[in-house]
Amino acid sequence: EPEVTQTPSHQVTQMGQEVILRCVPISNHLYFYWYRQILGQKVEFLVSFYNNEISEKSEIFDDQFSVERPDGSNFTLKIRSTKLEDSAMYFCASSPRGAGGDNEQFFGPGTRLTVL
């Protein structure tokens, strides 16, 4: 069964460093998303992406964040200058549709980001 994959599974970085989190969505899906979950807290939406553009973003997704689909398979989240509070689990998700009541989202296993 097709699944969303993410690399790396765990990333440790120093405060102020840039990190790139990678995702390979399900191949026939058109809509891609990033979420994060700080330990013990709710899953929070960061950004959605369709047709090579950001379609929606949350207040969390500030200028330190960017997303890119550099080729036909990968979808990346870049954090330019990491802060301690960026430490969280980052989930990528994809869906075949972005609108409509049947836009079921499928999540990857996550990347645990630890900022020291």
Place this chain on the structure above:
Amino acid sequence: KQEVTQIPAALSVPEGENLVLNCSFTDSAIYNLQWFRQDPGKGLTSLLLIQSSQREQTSGRLNASLDKSSGRSTLYIAASQPGDSATYLCALSSGGSYIPTFGRGTSLIVHP
């Protein structure tokens, strides 16, 4: 702004019990509601999606219902097994956006 609440926050039951997990929401103008399972330190596995026009969905031992008028959804797990131990998350899309808002989850332990 949509608020999603899940009760109880934690549940511990013996194997074989039938369970009901609750999810309540404040804005009934929803597009859909999705139930997920999350194992410790892992990603989210989609269990069931209920569209706004539907009242329930079933998959194996799982049944999810949706009552928009009362702002509630329930996830029913029949004949629980230790392998069902996980956190169950409710997420719904509403208010002009198809981006889901998540609840905090119910942490379930099924002991043998």
